[in-house]
Amino acid sequence: MEQQVIRHEHFSFRPEPELKISVTRGQRGGYGWEITYTGKDMDEVLRVIKEADEKLRRTFLEGDA
Numbered sequence: 001m002e003q004q005v006i007r008h009e010h011f012s013f014r015p016e017p018e019l020k021i022s023v024t025r026g027q028r029g030g031y032g033w034e035i036t037y038t039g040k041d042m043d044e045v046l047r048v049i050k051e052a053d054e055k056l057r058r059t060f061l062e063g064d065a
Contacts, residue, residue, distance in 0.1 A: 017044075021052060023060070031060040 020036040035052050039045045 017048075019048060019052065021056070023056070031056075033060075 017039040022034045
């Protein structure tokens with residue numbers, strides 16, 4: 001009689017950091033955005049959000065002034 005072996009394996013994967021940006025254009029032609037970044041390291045989260053905000057400002061606001 002053949003012996004049957006059942007193995008249960010559990011894996012835990014840490015999700016990759018994810019950057020989400022939502023850009024909206026208002027009725028008067030102005031732009032606004034929402035930046036979401038998930039991560040465990042506060043310094044990294046702040047750096048990524050600041051960098052994204054600066055690029056968005058250069059792209060959407062500097063030409064409007």
